Amino acid sequence: MGGGLIMIVFDRVNKYYGDFHVLKDINLTIKKGEVVVVIGPSGSGKSTLLRCINRLETISEGSLSINGLNVADKKTDINKLRRNIGMVFQHFHLYPHKTVLENIMLAPKKVLGQSVEEAKKIALKYLDKVGIGDKANSFPSQLSGGQQQRVAIARGLAMGPEIMLFDEPTSALDPEMIGEVLDVMKALAHEGMTMVVVTHEMGFAREVADRIVFMDEGRVLEEASPAEFYANPREERARLFLSRILNH
Amino acid sequence: MLKKKKWLKLSLLSLLAVILLAGCGGGNDSDKAEEGGGKDKEKDVLAQVKEKDKIVFGVKNDTRLFGLKNPSTGDVEGFDIDIAKALAAEILGDENKVEFKEVTSKTRMALLNNGDIDAIVATMTITEDRKKEVDFTDVYFDAGQSLLVKKGSDIKGIDSLKGKKVLAVKGSTSSINIREKAPEAQVLEFENYSEAFAALKSGQGDALTTDDSILYGMADEDPSYELVGGTFTEEPYGIAVKKGNTDFVDELNKALKSLKDSGKYDEIHDKWIKH
Amino acid sequence: MLDFSILTENLDMYLLGFKNTIMSSLIALVASLILGVLIAIMRIAPIKPLNWLGTAYVEFIRNIPLLIITFFFFLGLKLSGLYAGTLALTIYTSSFIAEAIRAGILSVPKGQMEAARSSGLTYGQAMRLVILPQAVKIVIPPLGNQFINLVKNSSILAVVAGLDLMYHGDLISSRTFVVFDVYIFVAAFYLILTIPLSFGVGYLEKRLAKSN
Numbered sequence: 001m002g003g004g005l006i007m008i009v010f011d012r013v014n015k016y017y018g019d020f021h022v023l024k025d026i027n028l029t030i031k032k033g034e035v036v037v038v039i040g041p042s043g044s045g046k047s048t049l050l051r052c053i054n055r056l057e058t059i060s061e062g063s064l065s066i067n068g069l070n071v072a073d074k075k076t077d078i079n080k081l082r083r084n085i086g087m088v089f090q091h092f093h094l095y096p097h098k099t100v101l102e103n104i105m106l107a108p109k110k111v112l113g114q115s116v117e118e119a120k121k122i123a124l125k126y127l128d129k130v131g132i133g134d135k136a137n138s139f140p141s142q143l144s145g146g147q148q149q150r151v152a153i154a155r156g157l158a159m160g161p162e163i164m165l166f167d168e169p170t171s172a173l174d175p176e177m178i179g180e181v182l183d184v185m186k187a188l189a190h191e192g193m194t195m196v197v198v199t200h201e202m203g204f205a206r207e208v209a210d211r212i213v214f215m216d217e218g219r220v221l222e223e224a225s226p227a228e229f230y231a232n233p234r235e236e237r238a239r240l241f242l243s244r245i246l247n248h
Numbered sequence: 249m250l251k252k253k254k255w256l257k258l259s260l261l262s263l264l265a266v267i268l269l270a271g272c273g274g275g276n277d278s279d280k281a282e283e284g285g286g287k288d289k290e291k292d293v294l295a296q297v298k299e300k301d302k303i304v305f306g307v308k309n310d311t312r313l314f315g316l317k318n319p320s321t322g323d324v325e326g327f328d329i330d331i332a333k334a335l336a337a338e339i340l341g342d343e344n345k346v347e348f349k350e351v352t353s354k355t356r357m358a359l360l361n362n363g364d365i366d367a368i369v370a371t372m373t374i375t376e377d378r379k380k381e382v383d384f385t386d387v388y389f390d391a392g393q394s395l396l397v398k399k400g401s402d403i404k405g406i407d408s409l410k411g412k413k414v415l416a417v418k419g420s421t422s423s424i425n426i427r428e429k430a431p432e433a434q435v436l437e438f439e440n441y442s443e444a445f446a447a448l449k450s451g452q453g454d455a456l457t458t459d460d461s462i463l464y465g466m467a468d469e470d471p472s473y474e475l476v477g478g479t480f481t482e483e484p485y486g487i488a489v490k491k492g493n494t495d496f497v498d499e500l501n502k503a504l505k506s507l508k509d510s511g512k513y514d515e516i517h518d519k520w521i522k523h
Numbered sequence: 524m525l526d527f528s529i530l531t532e533n534l535d536m537y538l539l540g541f542k543n544t545i546m547s548s549l550i551a552l553v554a555s556l557i558l559g560v561l562i563a564i565m566r567i568a569p570i571k572p573l574n575w576l577g578t579a580y581v582e583f584i585r586n587i588p589l590l591i592i593t594f595f596f597f598l599g600l601k602l603s604g605l606y607a608g609t610l611a612l613t614i615y616t617s618s619f620i621a622e623a624i625r626a627g628i629l630s631v632p633k634g635q636m637e638a639a640r641s642s643g644l645t646y647g648q649a650m651r652l653v654i655l656p657q658a659v660k661i662v663i664p665p666l667g668n669q670f671i672n673l674v675k676n677s678s679i680l681a682v683v684a685g686l687d688l689m690y691h692g693d694l695i696s697s698r699t700f701v702v703f704d705v706y707i708f709v710a711a712f713y714l715i716l717t718i719p720l721s722f723g724v725g726y727l728e729k730r731l732a733k734s735n
Contacts, residue, residue, distance in 0.1 A: 054641055083643035093638035097656050106652060107642035152638075159642055259718045263711055354693070357700050381700050415684075419697030436604065436684035437694060447684070450598045 005032035007163060007194055008053060013062035015048065022048055023059070024218040032162070035195045037205040037226075040215035041241055046198045049215065050167050053196065054085045066163070083111055086156025090168040092148045094140040094155070100127065101136040104155045112159065119158075126154035130184050146177025153184055164188065166197040202245060206230060214238045293366050293489060294496040301340060305332045306351035306365035310442045312465025313520050314371050317350075324348050327461075327520040328369045331388060334512055335487075338503035352440050353419040357381060360490055367500070368488040371459060373421045383493060384486035385500045391459035392479025393422050396448070396466055403455050405477025409433040415444045415453035422458040425481050441466070448473075459483050461521070526704045533695045540691030541712050547605065547687060548674045548716065551612040555673065556666075558613065559620025566625050569646065577621070584618035589679050597683040608680035608687070616673045623669060627662035628654060660731045667724030674716050688712055 008030040015023035022045050030036050038046045051057040052064060055071055055078055064071045069081060095103050104123040108114045114122070127133050130150040132143075140148055149169060156164055166185065170178040182204050189195060189208040199205065205212060205226055212229040214222040222235045233239045297303050307328050308315030314326040329348065337343035349365050356368045360382060371391070374384045395414075397403045403412060409430040416423035418437040427435055436453060438444040445466050448456045456463070460479055467473050487504075489496050507513040530537065565577035584592070592615055596607035631654050639649035681689035692709035696702050 056637055056641065079640075079643050079645050082641055085641070087638070087641040089634060089638060091634055093632070093634035095635065095638075095653055095657075097660075107644060110648055110652065111643040155642070258722070259715070262718055263714060354697055358702055378700075418693050424698065437690075438684055439682055443682070446598055450601045452597070452601065452603065452684075 006030075007032050007034075007067060008196070009063075009065050010049075010052075011063045011065075013052070013059050013064055015045075015052065015057065016060045022218050023052070026062070026220055028213065028220060028223075030194065030196060032194050033192045034210045035189045035193075035197070035208050036211050036213055037209040038196065038198045038213045038215060039200065039202075039205070039241070040221075043217075044215040045218040046215045047167055050165050050196060050198050053163070053165055054082050054087055056087075079111070083107075083159055084161050085163045085165060086159060086161040087165045088149070088152050088156055088167065088169050090172050092140075092145070092152045092172075094148055094151055096140050099137050099139055100132075100143070100151050103140070103151060104158045107155075108158050122158055123154070126157045127151070129157070129187075130154045131180065144177060145173045146180045149173065149177075149181045150184055153181070153188075157188075163194045163196070166195065166199065168198050168200070170199065170201060200245065202230075214241070216241070292495065293493045294499060297340075297366055297496070302345040302347055303332070303336050303340065304347045304349060304364070304366045306356050306359055306368045306370055307332065307348050308352070308370045309350040310352075310440050311371060311462050312468055314461060314465070315369075316465070324350075327389070327516060328371065330516045330519065331507075331513075332367075332369045334507050334516065335500060335503045338506050339499055353417050354439070356488070360488060363490070366489070367496075371462060371485060372488055373459070373483040374486040375421055378488070381491065382488040383491050383497050384488055385497055386504055387484040387486055388504055389461070389485040391461040391483040391485060393425055393457060393481040393483055394460040394463055394475050394479050395477050396456040396463045396473050397454065397476055398448075399472055399474050401454065401476075403476060406430055406480045407477075409455065412454040413452070415448050415456045417441055417444055417458060420458060421483065426457045429480060445470075464521075525707060526701065529695070529699060529701055529704045530708045533691075533699075536691040536695055537688070537708060537712065540686065540688035541715075543605065543680070543686050544674075544677050544688040544712075545716065547609045547612065547680060547685070548677045551609050551616060551673055551677065552670055554613040555616040555620055555669075558617035559624055562617060562621035563624035563628065564650070566621065567628055581618045581621050584614060585622070589615045589676055590682065593679050593683055604680060604683040604685035605687075607683055608677070608685040612673060612677055612679065615676070616669055619669050619672075620666060623665040624658065624662055626665075627658040630661055631657045663724060663728050663731060667720065667727075670724075671717050671720050674720065675713065678713075 006029055008028070010026045010028040013023055013026040014021070026049065038049060040046050048057050052059055053066070053071070059072055066081060066085070069076055071081065094100075095106070098106065101120065101123055104126065105116070105119040108119045108122060109116065124133065124136060127136055130153055132147055132150055135143060135147060135151075140151070143151065169185070170181050173181065178201070182201060185195070185197070185204065186208050197204075197209075209226050212222075212224055212226050213220055214229070214233070214235065216237050222229070222233060222238050224234075229238070230242070233242055291299070307324055308326075309317040309324055311326065314328045315324055316326055317324050332348070333343040333346055336346045349359065351359055351365070351368065351370050353370075356370055356372065359365050360368055368382075372378075373391070374387065378384070395403065395406065403409065406429055410432040412433050414426055414430065414433045414435050416426060416435055416437050417440060423435060423437050426433065436447070438447055441458065441462060444456055447453055449470070456466070460475060463475050467475060487500055489500070504513075562577050562580055565573040566581070568574070589611060593608055593611035596602050596610050597604065600607070602610065635653055635657065636649055639653040640646070644652070677687060678689035679685075680687035681693055684690060688709055692705055696705040699705065
């Protein structure tokens with residue numbers, strides 16, 4: 001949990017959508033093996049922050065680097081960078097016209113040049129790991145939400161990335177399926193994967209996060225270990241947010 | 249394979265449906281005019297003309313010297329037009345008791361037969377085949393089919409058309425004649441003279457064939473084109489009237505004779521035909 | 524009742540025209556599809572000058588009557604009737620196909636592209652492997668309609684002596700002085716082409732839907 005190698009660095013990052021200042025002066029460092037959970041009210045910019053890491057969103061000012069590579073630089077091979085970063089979306093975004101196995105095998109085959117046998121072996125391995133080895137030949141539409149999301153995680157892992165990003169991975173799931181997905185993520189965390197997770201799941205954060213990053217209105221207002229954060233949030237707005245979330 | 253059979257059945261059924269529907273609708277253009285004087289429903293054309301006190305003539309709008317629309321005035325001008333007006337003057341007493349409707353070689357028969365026009369004065373050649381469909385007056389102009397080529401072309405006449413492309417207008421006697429008289433030529437037919445001439449000018453053909461009268465109009469417009477080989481057919485123009493209306497034909501013939509006797513015919517002829 | 528002798532006595536002309544209409548339609552169909560896909564991708568690709576070119580093409584071509592495009596090739600570029608007509612048909616139809624394909628591509632959820640790109644696939648790979656296969660299903664019905672329109676529009680060849688079905692219908696009509704019956708038979712020949720096309724498209728739709 002949290003080695004010394006620095007992987008992701010946000011340095012005075014600002015982002016504007018036209019006149020709207022969506023990310024304000026972000027300074028954030030994430031080390032290899034760290035599990036960072038980003039929380040905050042909606043509109044706080046947490047998803048945007050996450051999506052900047054693999055350049056699904058671009059930054060307007062400042063610098064963002066991954067393993068020393070400047071993400072915003074035009075000369076950076078963004079496709080190569082993305083091979084090393086897996087992403088899991090709120091709405092899964094599995095490819096509906098391909099089977100579960102094909103979904104997972106696609107990128108390793110086409111991007112890493114793996115043979116069909118290689119890719120299949122690895123895909124089945126990760127499919128087993130997320131607990132649905134028996135659904136290899138099903139189509140996404142035949143799976144439940146929780147199963148689809150687990151396939152999405154396997155799809156991300158099959159590329160062998162160093163970093164995994166999760167954008168509200170359980171927000172679109174029925175309550176009874178949230179657990180199975182969180183379990184997979186917890187296992188990943190325990191294995192030492194560098195993870196950045198945007199979520200509302202406080203239990204998950206408390207269990208596996210190394211650090212909580214609280215955002216509001218585009219700013220990082222507070223960073224602390226889960227223990228510190230939940231026991232005694234320093235910021236007024238953090239306290240307000242927590243109380244609202246925890247008192248359902 | 250079951251699906252294929254289903255399509256086949258459905259396609260055949262639809263086809264059948266269309267043809268049956270068409271049968272019920274009934275074609276009118278292939279109907280010959282009624283036998284003898286069975287004019288119980290319709291008044292004959294002459295009576296209608298007298299009743300509305302004007303004659304509706306079908307004329308060309310695209311043929312220089314015979315029937316051409318003047319873009320600045322919007323009026324149609326030409327030999328056919330002046331003859332038509334003169335006929336109206338003879339029959340109804342006033343050359344302005346006319347209405348002109350545009351026809352093409354393709355549309356003139358249909359318009360005559362469904363009553364849109366009373367008579368065709370549109371560079372129409374009298375032929376035996378056509379006499380079966382309509383009634384003609386006496387000849388009012390003698391034309392002959394010829395060839396129009398670019399000046400300097402190696403085509404000298406009807407005999408030098410082997411392997412050449414000849415352009416004509418759909419529905420004209422010229423298109424039928426040229427196929428008979430020059431079977432080694434390839435014939436392409438167009439909607440009207442304007443398009444045929446445009447096609448000739450843009451190199452889509454080596455020669456254009458129709459009545460010399462019409463060709464003179466084109467050479468008039470673009471002097472880099474000339475007529476060659478003289479005429480190789482006789483094209484007597486007649487005024488066409490819906491079959492069975494012999495009294496109207498008689499009236500028109502009487503009027504024509506009167507124009508010829510009075511010198512009015514020559515006046516009109518010399519105005520337009522300089523050749 | 525219909526005068527079937529019109530059909531039997533002129534069968535050779537009807538068939539010659541029918542054959543040319545089939546040939547012209549087939550060539551235009553394949554060519555306009557290829558061209559349409561290219562133009563659609565130009566409009567969608569993240570390269571501004573290509574976007575502009577593609578949009579200009581579509582807006583210009585689909586708002587001009589087919590007849591004028593045909594005359595341009597026939598009189599302007601001086602191609603012979605059959606070629607001018609087929610080329611005009613291709614260009615004209617391609618603009619509608621480009622639009623149908625673009626709409627189909629845009630209706631694939633944005634997340635699909637994001638998921639594909641996030642795993643390291645290039646834009647081209649994402650298009651080819653993820654987006655276009657999904658777009659195909661959506662695009663089949665409107666494409667089918669465009670192809671049926673294409674077959675009907677091929678009658679434009681008649682105006683430039685393209686020796687197609689309609690041209691021969693015109694010739695037969697002007698020679699026999701019959702209009703109605705002649706063109707009913709022409710219509711029947713067109714139906715022989717368009718009805719199977721409709722069924723073919725429907726069949727394709729069903730088969731693609733099954734693979735979901």
